[in-house]
Amino acid sequence: MGAELKENIKAACGQFNPVFGDTKSNINKICCMTEEARSDLIVFPELASSGYEFKDRNELKSLALDFNSGAEIKRLKQTAKETNTYIVVGLAEKDRDKLYNSAILLMPDGKTHTYRKNHLFDREKALFDRGDKPFSVVETPIGRIGLMICFDWIFPEAARLLSLGGAQIICHPSNLVLSFCQRAMFARSVENGVFTITCNRIGTESRTDRALTFTGGSQILGNRGETLAQAGTDTEEIISAEIKPVLADEKMITMNNHILNDRRTELYGRLL
Ligand code: ACM
Numbered sequence: 001m002g003a004e005l006k007e008n009i010k011a012a013c014g015q016f017n018p019v020f021g022d023t024k025s026n027i028n029k030i031c032c033m034t035e036e037a038r039s040d041l042i043v044f045p046e047l048a049s050s051g052y053e054f055k056d057r058n059e060l061k062s063l064a065l066d067f068n069s070g071a072e073i074k075r076l077k078q079t080a081k082e083t084n085t086y087i088v089v090g091l092a093e094k095d096r097d098k099l100y101n102s103a104i105l106l107m108p109d110g111k112t113h114t115y116r117k118n119h120l121f122d123r124e125k126a127l128f129d130r131g132d133k134p135f136s137v138v139e140t141p142i143g144r145i146g147l148m149i150c151f152d153w154i155f156p157e158a159a160r161l162l163s164l165g166g167a168q169i170i171c172h173p174s175n176l177v178l179s180f181c182q183r184a185m186f187a188r189s190v191e192n193g194v195f196t197i198t199c200n201r202i203g204t205e206s207r208t209d210r211a212l213t214f215t216g217g218s219q220i221l222g223n224r225g226e227t228l229a230q231a232g233t234d235t236e237e238i239i240s241a242e243i244k245p246v247l248a249d250e251k252m253i254t255m256n257n258h259i260l261n262d263r264r265t266e267l268y269g270r271l272l
Contacts, residue, residue: 003108003109003141004141005141006040006141006142007244007246008242008243008244009039009040009041009142009143009242009243009244009245010037010038010039010040010041010240010241010242010243011039011040011041011042011043011169011195011197011220011240011241011242011243012037012039012041012042012043012220012238012239012240012241013042013043013044013197013198013199013218013219013220013229013231013238013239013240014029014030014033014034014037014042014043014044014199014238015045015199015200015201015202015216015218015231015235015236015237015238015239016029016033016044016045016048016201016202016236017201017202017203017214017236018045018047018048018049018050018051018052018201018203019051020050020051020052020053020205020207021050021051021063022051023049023050023063023065023072026048026049026050026051027049027072027075027076030044030048030049030076030079030087030089031075031076031079033238034079034080034083034085034087035079035083036238037085037238037240038083039085039240040084040085040086040142041085041086041087041088041142041145041169041171041197042085042086042087042088042238043088043089043171043172043173043197043198043199044087044088044089044090044173044199045089045090045173045174045175045199045200045201046090046101046103046117046149046150046173046174046175046201047090047091047092047101047175048089048090048091048173048201049063049065049072049089049091049092050063050064050091050092051063051205052175052201052205052212052214053205053206053207053208053212054127054207055207055208056127057099057126057127060092060099060127060128061094061099063092064091064092064093064094064099065091065092065093065094066093066094066095067091067093067095067102067104067112067114072091073104073106073112076089076104076106077106077110077112079106080106080107080108080110081108081109081110083108084108085108086105086106086107086108086140086142086145087105087106088103088104088105088106088145088147088171088173088197088199089103089104089106089173090102090103090149090150090173090174090175091103091104092128093114093116098129099127099128099129100116100117100128100129100131100132101116101117101120101124101128101131101149102114102115102116102117102131102149103115103117103147103148103149103171103173105138105145105147105171107140113136113138113145113147114133115131115133115135115136115147115148115149116129116130116131116132116133117130117131117149117150117151117152118130118131118133118135118152118158119151119152119154119155119158120151121150121151124151134161135147135148135158135161135162135165136165137162137165137166137167139166142245143168143169143245143246143248144166144167144168144169144245145167145168145169145170145171146159146162146163146165146167146169146170146171147162147170147171147172147173148162148170148171148172149172149173149174150172150173150174150175150176150181152172153172153174153181153184153185153188153198154180154181154184156187156188156191157271159188159191159192159194159196160191160192162192162194163192163193163194163260164260167194167248168194168195168223168245168246168247168248168249169194169195169196169197169243169245169248170188170192170194170195170196170197171197171199172185172196172197172198172199173199174198174199174200174201174218175200175201175214176198176200176214176215176217177212177213177214177215178215179215181198181200181215182198182200182215182217182219185198185219185221186221186225187225189221189222189223189224189225190224190225191259192259192260193223193224193248193250193251193253193259194223194248195220195221195222195223195243195245195247195248196219196220196221197219197220197221198218198219198221199218200214200215200216200217200218200231201214201216202214202216202233202234202235202236203234215233216231216232216233216234216235217230217231217232217233218230218231218239219231219239220239220240220241220243222243222247223247223248223250228241228243229241
């Protein structure tokens, strides 16, 4: 028998400052924050077990995780099961000779779903392989969940495809350095009528010839763009909100406008 459907859920973000290269302590932090949040769903930042600024592909390879084996994924799966929480976390993924900037959804029943970042940002292009999976949606007892990662936000197609695929909640692990995303996600929520959960990291990494400061400000937005919870710009914290995912199925924005069905796709040929 499947798990019971839940109409109202507690969604959370675990905003923190991953320590570069310290996989053990970062995974430990993710598990502890999950236990502390006592939520149905929790989202963590992009590349949360490794840190962001790899010096080269060899260094990335040494910190990337094999999702089919390894103690780290096992520990995360165990935490999802023990706390009955759906956990979304961004991780560097190793799959044979490929290296992906991935997000994994770990479910309490032991199942997982992986998304590999399709729009790589800046120097990530020299480190990671591009994602090779479509934007797909997972049906769960706490709602239909879609995943995108950080810079995917600037391509409205990502959130749109997830929404057309039925997503009610878009989980968005991030390592944001530009200042626009949090405001732009307001539009992603409104134009698609979905809940969005952007979990960003905090802190600064100075591992190469540049220093990167991450902007925090993790947020949970409602299906009409309401800010339901927002974190500070440099504080480690858990934020949470009660949400009703089924509200995202209401796509009428006026009595006469359905935000998906009113699209004039016959005029959009140039998009392709
Ligand atoms: C980003 O995609 N990490 C900005």
